[in-house]
Amino acid sequence: MxxxxxxxxxxxxxxxxxxxxxxxxxxxxxxxxxxxxxxxxxxxxxxxxxxxxxxxxxxxxxxxxxxxxxxxxxxxxxxxxxxxxxxxxxxxSGMKGELRLGFTMHAAHGTVPKLVRRYSEARPDVRLILEETIPTAIDEMLVDGKLDAAVTFAPHGVQLNSVSLARDRLSLIVPAGHPLAARKIVGAADLAGHSLIAAPATVAPTLRNAISDYHLAAGVVPSFIYEPRLQHTIVQLVAEGLGIALVPETVCSTLAEGVVAVSLRDPPAFDIVLVTPAVSSNPAVAPLVEVARRLRRG
Amino acid sequence: MxxxxxxxxxxxxxxxxxxxxxxxxxxxxxxxxxxxxxxxxxxxxxxxxxxxxxxxxxxxxxxxxxxxxxxxxxxxxxxxxxxxxxxxxxxxSGMKGELRLGFTMHAAHGTVPKLVRRYSEARPDVRLILEETIPTAIDEMLVDGKLDAAVTFAPHGVQLNSVSLARDRLSLIVPAGHPLAARKIVGAADLAGHSLIAAPATVAPTLRNAISDYHLAAGVVPSFIYEPRLQHTIVQLVAEGLGIALVPETVCSTLAEGVVAVSLRDPPAFDIVLVTPAVSSNPAVAPLVEVARRLRRG
DNA sequence: CCATCTCATACCCCCAAAGCATCAATCAGG
DNA sequence: CCTGATTGATGCTTTGGGGGTATGAGATGG
Missing domain, CATH: 1.10.10.10 (Winged helix-like DNA-binding domain superfamily/Winged helix DNA-binding domain)
Structure with a gap:
């Protein structure tokens, strides 16, 4: 009929x-x-x-x-x-809907949970869809509209806006029992001869370049032995005694058993930012940026 | 807004x-x-x-x-x-909806469950709402539209149609151990002097009159001692030895402990019918009548 | 039997919405 | 860089659905 x-x-x-x-x-x-x-x-x-x-x-x-x-x-x-x-x-009006928030564990430790909590309080009817991604993929996904926002390292291209969420710096992690584990603080020169674990430049160029530059500035040529893509894997390989790593300090707040964090002298620092498309079709994004701004202040 | x-x-x-x-x-x-x-x-x-x-x-x-x-x-x-x-x-079209089916336990023993089952098979999307009611209230409820159909005793007024469902007749029930309990069959004369339990004429006039007429035809004046409204209560009072009763034979198929059924000589018979308003607004009623007709044949 | 209430019918009219023609913007291909 | 094709927007014209008024018809109550 x-x-x-x-x-x-x-x-x-x-x-x-x-x-x-x-x-x-x-x-x-x-x-x-x-x-x-x-x-x-x-x-x-x-x-x-x-x-x-x-x-x-x-x-x-x-x-x-x-x-x-x-x-x-x-x-x-x-x-x-x-x-x-x-x-x-x-x-x-951005009061309801969905927001796809990308993040990378390399940068997101600590900042993403706080951001998410504050935002969900302000906009309880916006469903946050969290997607862990490797840093180099984030820009493209933001431009393509596959993500509405992302937490990652600065800086970014002109099509993207960013709001600083936190300033982080590199810290050394070594296996428990490692010769450097007992040190209060180490310099770049002390790292000579140690095998490094770090994500490849194709995944996390900001971190990778910071690590290389830190070594090279002291005349040390870094030797990378493993290059996993995920932050979690890096910590795990260190825990198993396969090498040492330079990781964001925030990662050290929740270290696995058998891993020891050691401060670096004059550590490289970098911004962790909330990145959004310069023009976003999703009205739920603007309040997220606003929350990020307030987070930085308070 | x-x-x-x-x-x-x-x-x-x-x-x-x-x-x-x-x-x-x-x-x-x-x-x-x-x-x-x-x-x-x-x-x-x-x-x-x-x-x-x-x-x-x-x-x-x-x-x-x-x-x-x-x-x-x-x-x-x-x-x-x-x-x-x-x-x-x-x-x-009567394929879906609700149908309020009234019935009285005085008459409905055995017939209603069968009718309901057959109808639900034919029209699974019609929700049957069963309402037990006293016989004298049924006519009015049908005319007022509070019921779409009812199972009760014949006959009925011109505003109502009826389809015969079964023919039932009166049977005697007495407490176990009662003088009449041992008899195969009893006549009206045998009932003289026994206290009767029956619903009042204001509730079930068909039954009540049949009982009185049965006695009076043999020159016996019936003496009613209790007059409960519900069929269930009548059986219960007999079970407790408070009197005897004449009830539809179909009721005897599921008697309580301590109650004995005895056949009557030349028992009064009466029709149990499905009654519907002469003009029903509910299209789900017609198929019910059809089911009732088939039930009578098969 | 009349007054009244209420829904249906008849007739008219008008503007909302559909069609047609056209414009403007974008893109593909040579 | 030019041209033609595609596609959505706009202007104008027309028409039919939908709304209004007047009136009819059936029911009810006094």
């Missing part, structure tokens, strides 16, 4: 008004129209459905069983209809 | 078509209209909601986050809308 694309939700509202008043004249008035066209509307609905919805004998109006059912269903449809309109506005 | 009683489900259909094709021309064609008015429709929706739903740059069409949300919501609304129309037709 091919439906009634003639009938629409306005007709439904008319019917609901009639069903609630059981009076054509008053129902018509409620719909801001006169009674005759209103009667035609109802007749039109019944005609199109091929179903009698109201029993009327010019003195009493009552609902047929089909009419009772249609009333209940119509109320649901209209409520959902209005909710759809309201939701569209809420999403457009 | 005062809504958009301008916008209706037809506009929603247009938007969904656009969101699915991402092409104004083709979406318009799907809606059987030309492109210019279609574009105006979409613009109208956005204007009324105050929300941009699609991003268009004269070469590409894409959904905004609000548009994506509105698409999902709209699909739900339209599906529910169509379901409401379909349900109205199903209810009107």
């Amino acid at each position: 091919l439906w009634g694309y003639e009938m629409d939700s306005r007709h439904m509202r008319h019917f609901v008004a009639l069903a609630e008043t059981l009076h054509f004249g008053r129902a018509a008035a409620r719909m801001n129209m006169s009674q005759p066209p209103f009667s035609r509307q109802i007749a039109g609905i019944e005609n199109e459905l091929g179903v009698k919805l109201v029993e009327r004998n010019s003195r009493n109006v009552s609902l047929t069983p089909a009419g009772k059912r249609f009333l209940e269903d119509s109320r649901g449809v209209l409520a959902q209809f209005d909710a759809a309109c309201r939701d569209a506005q809420l999403v457009a | 005062l809504w958009g009683y301008e916008m209706d489900s037809r506009h929603m259909r247009h938007f969904v078509a656009l969101a699915e094709t991402l092409h104004f021309g083709r979406a318009a064609a799907r809606m059987n209209m030309s492109q210019p008015p279609f574009s105006r429709q979409i613009a109208g929706i956005e204007n009324e909601l105050g929300v941009k739903l699609v991003e268009r740059n004269s070469r590409n069409v894409s959904l905004t986050p609000a548009g994506k949300r509105f698409l999902e919501d709209s699909r739900g609304v339209l599906a529910q809308f169509d379901a409401a129309c379909r349900d109205a037709q199903l209810v009107a």
Whole structure:
């Protein structure tokens, strides 16, 4: 059976008004129209459905069983209809919706949870979708719209805006029992001859370059032995005694068993930022940036 | 915010078509209209909601986050809308809905469960609402529309139709150990001097009159000692030795402990019928009558 | 039997919405 | 860089659906 694309939700509202008043004249008035066209509307609905919805004998109006059912269903449809309109506005205003937040464990330790918590308090109806990604993929995903925002290292291209979330610096981690583990502080020269574990430049260039530069500035040529892609793996390999690593200091706050953190003399520092597309179609992003700004201050 | 009683489900259909094709021309064609008015429709929706739903740059069409949300919501609304129309037709055709079936335990023993089972197999989407009621209330409830059908004793007024379901007859029940309990069969004369338990004439006149007439035809004046309203109570009082009773034979198929059934000589018989209003607004009633007719035959 | 109330019908009218023609922007290909 | 094709937006014209007024018809109560 091919439906009634003639009938629409306005007709439904008319019917609901009639069903609630059981009076054509008053129902018509409620719909801001006169009674005759209103009667035609109802007749039109019944005609199109091929179903009698109201029993009327010019003195009493009552609902047929089909009419009772249609009333209940119509109320649901209209409520959902209005909710759809309201939701569209809420999403457009950034009060509701989804926000895909990318982050990289290389940078996100500590900052992402705090950011997420604050944001969720401010916008409880925005569902945050967290996606861990490698740093070099983040820019492209932001430009392509696969991410709405991301927490990663500065700096970034002109198509992207960034807000500083925190300033982090490199720290040394070594296996427990390692010759350097007992030191309070070490310099670049002390690192000569030790095997390094670090993400490759194709994954985390900011970190990788900082590590290399730190060595080279002291005339030490760094020797990388393993190059895993994930921050977690780096710490794990260190824990297993396979080498040492220079990692963001925030990572050291939750170290695995068997790994010791040692401060670096004159450590390289870098910004951890919230990056967003210069023009974002998602209205939920702006308040996230605002939260990030406040986070930096307080 | 005062809504958009301008916008209706037809506009929603247009938007969904656009969101699915991402092409104004083709979406318009799907809606059987030309492109210019279609574009105006979409613009109208956005204007009324105050929300941009699609991003268009004269070469590409894409959904905004609000548009994506509105698409999902709209699909739900339209599906529910169509379901409401379909349900109205199903209810009107008697394939779906509710049917309030009244019955009285005085008459319903055995017949109602069978009737209900057969009907539910034929019309699984009709919800049967069973209501036990006293016999004298049934006629009025049927005429008032509080019941769609009822199982009770014949006969009935002209406003009601009835279909015979079964023929039942009176049987004697006495407490175990009662002088009459040992008899195979008893006549009206044997009942003289025994205290009777029966529902009052204001509750079940058919039964009550049959009982009185049975006694009086043999010159015995019945003496009623208790007059409970419910069939269940009658049996219980007999079980407790407070008297004897004449009850429909079908009741005897599931007697409580301590109650013995004894056949009557020339027992009064009466019809148990399915009663329906002569004109019923509920289309689910007709198939019930049909089931009742078949039940009588098979 | 009349007055009244209420829903249906008849008729008219108008503007919202559809169509047509056209413009503007974008892109592909030579 | 130019041209043609594609596609969405805009202006103008037309028409039919939908609304209004007047009136009819059936029911009810005094």
